Amino acid sequence: MTNKRYSNFITNCVHAGNDIDKETGAIRRPITMANSYRLPNDASTLDWSGTDELIYTRTTSANQIYLQEKLAVLEGGEDCVVLATGVAALSGVFFTFLTSDSHIICTNVSYVAVYRLLNEYFPDKYGIEVTLVDTSNLQEIKDAIRPNTKLIHIETPGNPTTRISDIEEISKIAKAAGILLSVDSTFATPYLQRPLSLGADLVIHSLTKYINGHGDAMGGAVIGNKVLIDKIKRQAMVNMGGSISPFNAWLIMRGAVTLPLRMEQHSKSALRIAEFLEASPSVSFVAYPGLKSHPQHELAKKQMSAFSGVISFGLKADVKTHNKFVNSLELIISAVSIGHDESLIVYTGPTDERNHFYPNEFKNGHLRFSVGLEASDDIISDIEQALKKCKL
Numbered sequence: 001m002t003n004k005r006y007s008n009f010i011t012n013c014v015h016a017g018n019d020i021d022k023e024t025g026a027i028r029r030p031i032t033m034a035n036s037y038r039l040p041n042d043a044s045t046l047d048w049s050g051t052d053e054l055i056y057t058r059t060t061s062a063n064q065i066y067l068q069e070k071l072a073v074l075e076g077g078e079d080c081v082v083l084a085t086g087v088a089a090l091s092g093v094f095f096t097f098l099t100s101d102s103h104i105i106c107t108n109v110s111y112v113a114v115y116r117l118l119n120e121y122f123p124d125k126y127g128i129e130v131t132l133v134d135t136s137n138l139q140e141i142k143d144a145i146r147p148n149t150k151l152i153h154i155e156t157p158g159n160p161t162t163r164i165s166d167i168e169e170i171s172k173i174a175k176a177a178g179i180l181l182s183v184d185s186t187f188a189t190p191y192l193q194r195p196l197s198l199g200a201d202l203v204i205h206s207l208t209k210y211i212n213g214h215g216d217a218m219g220g221a222v223i224g225n226k227v228l229i230d231k232i233k234r235q236a237m238v239n240m241g242g243s244i245s246p247f248n249a250w251l252i253m254r255g256a257v258t259l260p261l262r263m264e265q266h267s268k269s270a271l272r273i274a275e276f277l278e279a280s281p282s283v284s285f286v287a288y289p290g291l292k293s294h295p296q297h298e299l300a301k302k303q304m305s306a307f308s309g310v311i312s313f314g315l316k317a318d319v320k321t322h323n324k325f326v327n328s329l330e331l332i333i334s335a336v337s338i339g340h341d342e343s344l345i346v347y348t349g350p351t352d353e354r355n356h357f358y359p360n361e362f363k364n365g366h367l368r369f370s371v372g373l374e375a376s377d378d379i380i381s382d383i384e385q386a387l388k389k390c391k392l
């Protein structure tokens with residue numbers, strides 16, 4: 001690792017992980033699209049499954065290393081592993097630290113693949129014990145701890161309810177019981193929230209979202225101490241093959257440079273739009289951690305420096321009208337994902353299998369809105385014209 005760490009986050013976004021290219025003098029490290037690297041003259045003692053040396057792109061690539069250096073600095077961690085997707089990062093953590101005689105406590109509001117893995121796949125195929133709890137309630141976590149609990153996994157803000165969990169207090173509970181704490185911090189990014197400094201052991205990101213920020217490359221990362229990250233590298237990359245393409249690592253490295261500027265704009269616009277929605281008579285509820293009405297607003301203010309760009313809300317309308325609203329939008333695009341430059345919206349109807357975990361107001365379906373980098377005036381005008389078309 002090149003250990004260039006500046007005291008200001010925004011300077012690290014520009015410089016961390018970058019260097020002068022030794023061969024050409026280019027002031028940017030190049031893309032290395034190669035599957036294999038030349039072996040040393042004496043390869044007999046090489047650790048073929050090692051992840052510190054460049055041997056084969058599945059076991060580590062040059063561009064992956066540069067991005068790992070950048071993200072470790074941005075999260076204030078010792079080491080980082082970058083993988084093909086956010087889900088590869090999450091499953092990498094679960095497969096590395098859970099065994100068939102172990103137990104995990106996980107948030108009951110989480111990314112859908114996590115829910116599926118932990119609710120069906122792990123218990124059914126591997127006999128791993130899983131307890132899903134409301135991680136905004138510390139007592140529920142304490143009550144769920146068993147002698148074989150190995151991991152507590154939280155997501156804050158949670159997708160899609162934007163529920164906030166107290167990283168510092170949960171880390172105290174985990175430490176006292178000798179359990180690892182992993183935090184999916186995708187919605188916040190290291191610009192707004194630093195889980196390791198609050199006591200978490202592992203921070204997980206879908207790089208696909210805000211860190212790349214441009215909706216054109218998928219990736220995932222886990223940041224933590226070297227011992228833990230080394231274990232994940234060997235499992236998730238070398239043995240399970242969830243390695244990132246060098247080109248995607250390069251794109252994400254480039255996107256991450258402007259992370260602070262983008263997060264400022266996403267957060268500022270989203271707060272304004274959330275306030276606009278909350279004041280609208282056509283809107284049944286708004287969930288955004290920056291609103292005073294959010295149940296964990298005070299906690300969000302404590303552990304985040306702003307509230308990012310995802311808002312969930314509902315209309316005082318039926319399923320058909322929700323669909324009509326989405327289809328009437330002209331600027332905002334109906335598509336999954338969050339954290340892109342363009343505004344994206346998804347309507348999830350009341351048939352969502354996780355509905356029973358959601359707060360009551362979500363139970364008739366909800367709109368998850370990722371506020372993009374367009375002018376907030378244009379976004380609000382688009383919502384207004386779509387509501388008008390729906391006679392709301």
Ligand SMILES: *Cc1c(COP(=O)(O)O)cnc(C)c1O
Nearest residue numbers: 085086087111159186206208219
């Ligand atoms: C999108 C997302 C993921 C999954 O990331 P992929 O890159 O799509 O695999 C995980 N966690 C959260 C909170 C997400 O929003």
